[in-house]
Amino acid sequence: MIASTGDQPALFVATPAPPPAESPVTGVAFLGADPAASDAAVIGDGYGWLADALPAPAAPTCPDCHRPAVLPAAAPVLWTCPHCHPTEV
Ligand SMILES: [Zn+2]
Numbered sequence: 153m154i155a156s157t158g159d160q161p162a163l164f165v166a167t168p169a170p171p172p173a174e175s176p177v178t179g180v181a182f183l184g185a186d187p188a189a190s191d192a193a194v195i196g197d198g199y200g201w202l203a204d205a206l207p208a209p210a211a212p213t214c215p216d217c218h219r220p221a222v223l224p225a226a227a228p229v230l231w232t233c234p235h236c237h238p239t240e241v
Pocket of ligand 1: 216
């Protein structure tokens, strides 16, 4: 015997779900929450905590005059010798 849809109507006839009743909110509403606070917590401080934990880097010496190099304000990741390259500081 082959079953027809009439034999098991519950499998094929969807009954609409009852309208949601007023229920307590059990979590943070996604659209209602301001993401600024959580975004700031996720982003952090850009590894500033790591820079604070580490000692200041030792300045390399200039290969020409052997004086300590400095970190220019315009490009803080590059070292330069203020004696040999005064325009780069
Ligand atoms: Zn130099």
